[in-house]
Amino acid sequence: MALLEVKNLGIAFGGLKAVDNFNIAIEKGELYGLIGPNGAGKTTVFNLLTGVYQPDTGTMELDGTDLVGKAPADICRCGIARTFQNIRLFKKLSVRDNVKVALHNDVEYSLLASIFRLPSYFSREKAMNEKSREILEVFGLEKYENAYAANLPYGKQRELEIARALATEPKLLLLDEPAAGMNPNETAELMETIKLIRDKFDITILLIEHDMKLVAGICERLTVLNFGTELASGETSAVLNDPKVITAYLGE
Amino acid sequence: MKVDKKIIVRVLAIVLSYALITFLLRMGLLNRQYTALLIPIGVNIMLAVSLNLVTGFLGELSLGHAGFMSIGAYAGALFSLHVEMPALPSILLAMVIGGVTAAVFGFLIGVPVLRLRGDYLAIVTLAFGEIIKSVLNALSFTNGARGLSKIPLNANYEHYTIVFIAVVITVLVIANVVDSRHGRAVCSVRDNYIAAESVGIHVSRFKILAFVIGAFFAGVAGAIYAHNVGIIKPTTFDYNQSIEILVIVVLGGMGSIKGSIIAAIILTALPEVLRGADDMRMLLYSIALIAMILINQSGFKEKLLERFHSGKKQKAGE
Ligand SMILES: Nc1ncnc2c1ncn2[C@@H]1O[C@H](COP(=O)(O)OP(=O)(O)O)[C@@H](O)[C@H]1O
Numbered sequence: 001m002a003l004l005e006v007k008n009l010g011i012a013f014g015g016l017k018a019v020d021n022f023n024i025a026i027e028k029g030e031l032y033g034l035i036g037p038n039g040a041g042k043t044t045v046f047n048l049l050t051g052v053y054q055p056d057t058g059t060m061e062l063d064g065t066d067l068v069g070k071a072p073a074d075i076c077r078c079g080i081a082r083t084f085q086n087i088r089l090f091k092k093l094s095v096r097d098n099v100k101v102a103l104h105n106d107v108e109y110s111l112l113a114s115i116f117r118l119p120s121y122f123s124r125e126k127a128m129n130e131k132s133r134e135i136l137e138v139f140g141l142e143k144y145e146n147a148y149a150a151n152l153p154y155g156k157q158r159e160l161e162i163a164r165a166l167a168t169e170p171k172l173l174l175l176d177e178p179a180a181g182m183n184p185n186e187t188a189e190l191m192e193t194i195k196l197i198r199d200k201f202d203i204t205i206l207l208i209e210h211d212m213k214l215v216a217g218i219c220e221r222l223t224v225l226n227f228g229t230e231l232a233s234g235e236t237s238a239v240l241n242d243p244k245v246i247t248a249y250l251g252e
Numbered sequence: 253m254k255v256d257k258k259i260i261v262r263v264l265a266i267v268l269s270y271a272l273i274t275f276l277l278r279m280g281l282l283n284r285q286y287t288a289l290l291i292p293i294g295v296n297i298m299l300a301v302s303l304n305l306v307t308g309f310l311g312e313l314s315l316g317h318a319g320f321m322s323i324g325a326y327a328g329a330l331f332s333l334h335v336e337m338p339a340l341p342s343i344l345l346a347m348v349i350g351g352v353t354a355a356v357f358g359f360l361i362g363v364p365v366l367r368l369r370g371d372y373l374a375i376v377t378l379a380f381g382e383i384i385k386s387v388l389n390a391l392s393f394t395n396g397a398r399g400l401s402k403i404p405l406n407a408n409y410e411h412y413t414i415v416f417i418a419v420v421i422t423v424l425v426i427a428n429v430v431d432s433r434h435g436r437a438v439c440s441v442r443d444n445y446i447a448a449e450s451v452g453i454h455v456s457r458f459k460i461l462a463f464v465i466g467a468f469f470a471g472v473a474g475a476i477y478a479h480n481v482g483i484i485k486p487t488t489f490d491y492n493q494s495i496e497i498l499v500i501v502v503l504g505g506m507g508s509i510k511g512s513i514i515a516a517i518i519l520t521a522l523p524e525v526l527r528g529a530d531d532m533r534m535l536l537y538s539i540a541l542i543a544m545i546l547i548n549q550s551g552f553k554e555k556l557l558e559r560f561h562s563g564k565k566q567k568a569g570e
């Protein structure tokens with residue numbers, strides 16, 4: 001069975017069907033691309049998968065666990081983590097603390113341990129510091145550890161969001177236009193990092209990208225969304241050569 | 253090493269300030285007016301630091317802090333008035349009862365209200381403070397508008413050690429909570445609640461946690477207030493009182509515990525220092541508030557800090 005199984009997913013805002021009859025099955029370990037023009041409904045799919053919106057129709061299962069009706073925090077615990085198209089960092093927290101927030105459920109100690117500074121506070125905080133450092137090192141962010149997240153350069157902020165998502169140890173990582181606003185060099189570098197993350201952390205990745213050339217290099221399979229519905233899906237090369245897809249993009 | 257240094261600084265600050273207060277009192281260096289300020293300063297530190305947890309760290313504007321203070325004051329005072337006990341255990345129990353009662357109310361109000369966002373929360377907490385005032389006015393066991401009097405003065409300046417310890421506990425507990433996984437979760441809700449949810453933080457749980465801890469210490473502060481003054485009335489804890497606490501927090505800096513403490517000391521002492529100008533107090537408050545906001549917004553403080561730091565570096569490099 002696929003890691004993520006979504007069937008007939010749909011949601012409407014007012015009269016507008018932002019996503020309609022959306023189906024996707026992602027296998028464990030895959031790097032899957034979700035592409036489509038602006039306003040196609042890609043981010044809305046992420047918001048449905050992570051419980052930010054509740055679907056009007058359809059089913060979503062991760063590893064056999066039903067996701068419909070679950071709160072975002074519980075979906076995270078089920079094993080889905082995400083980044084945001086418009087960066088959402090904890091701006092007034094340090095880079096390290098941004099990651100440590102994501103370790104909240106992984107490295108636990110009680111409120112009493114916090115208040116009375118019991119030994120468990122110190123040992124678990126140390127473990128958290130080490131763990132967050134390991135994750136930051138993947139992105140070369142460790143030298144910014146004590147900086148406020150808001151003060152990071154733009155590209156680094158995007159990477160910190162990925163680092164934070166990874167800290168929750170997800171089975172499935174959702175990346176929403178991770179290269180948005182980056183220059184071509186940074187973008188190429190980021191795509192390599194994404195491939196590396198998939199192998200190093202042994203996870204599955206669903207990647208949204210607006211520019212379809214970007215995903216061609218790293219995604220094994222693609223789904224193309226247009227006006228909330230699926231236009232095409234399958235092997236990357238086949239999808240990119242599909243005349244329907246080409247027209248949709250040229251007509252943009 | 254870093255942790256050790258922080259602890260040393262804290263211990264030093266606590267010991268030195270206690271020594272200073274003791275010295276001033278024992279040597280008779282404080283006149284009646286200044287002596288009478290000691291406990292109110294402690295009470296205002298507790299109120300400001302606890303409100304800062306809600307407003308500065310959780311990022312929710314609460315205008316009902318005086319409401320929790322009044323609940324603590326009445327609960328503590330009713331206990332002392334009805335249960336005969338030696339002074340020390342009596343005031344300790346009164347503080348705990350005041351704190352717990354306020355915390356219970358904090359929880360009961362927090363659960364439905366913290367689902368609201370921003371402005372709504374401010375309005376509801378404001379209404380809460382006014383409702384508490386009206387209820388205290390109407391109830392017979394709180395003695396209505398006349399309030400409670402002859403409350404034993406178990407927390408006046410003669411008992412400054414107890415109050416000092418209460419202030420220290422308040423500050424340490426809140427500082428420790430803020431600097432922990434729970435506090436980080438609270439701050440993450442403030443900075444971006446959607447992102448917080450996305451990494452598994454149950455947002456409402458941490459809103460309630462911060463709100464209840466804040467209410468608890470406001471309640472303890474209320475109990476101390478009652479046992480310092482000896483008389484409490486519903487009107488003591490009105491909207492203005494909530495605003496005054498908020499002013500201290502804003503002046504000290506949102507999310508700065510140190511700032512809250514310093515601002516509480518200055519703003520409590522100010523009217524006494526400017527004696528005669530007492531009518532001007534609210535005006536001075538307003539001017540100070542506007543000035544601080546302007547300074548905070550203009551980046552003046554950053555520039556000043558930068559200059560300070562670079563100056564230090566240059567000196568070190570000499
Ligand atoms: N919360 C919302 N309320 C109303 N309309 C929305 C909302 N979220 C998304 N939409 C609409 O749904 C459509 C798809 O948006 P989105 O998923 O952000 O597109 P994409 O990410 O593919 O660019 C757009 O027309 C957008 O305006």
Ligand SMILES: [Mg+2]
Pocket residue numbers: 042043044085
């Ligand atoms: Mg989008």
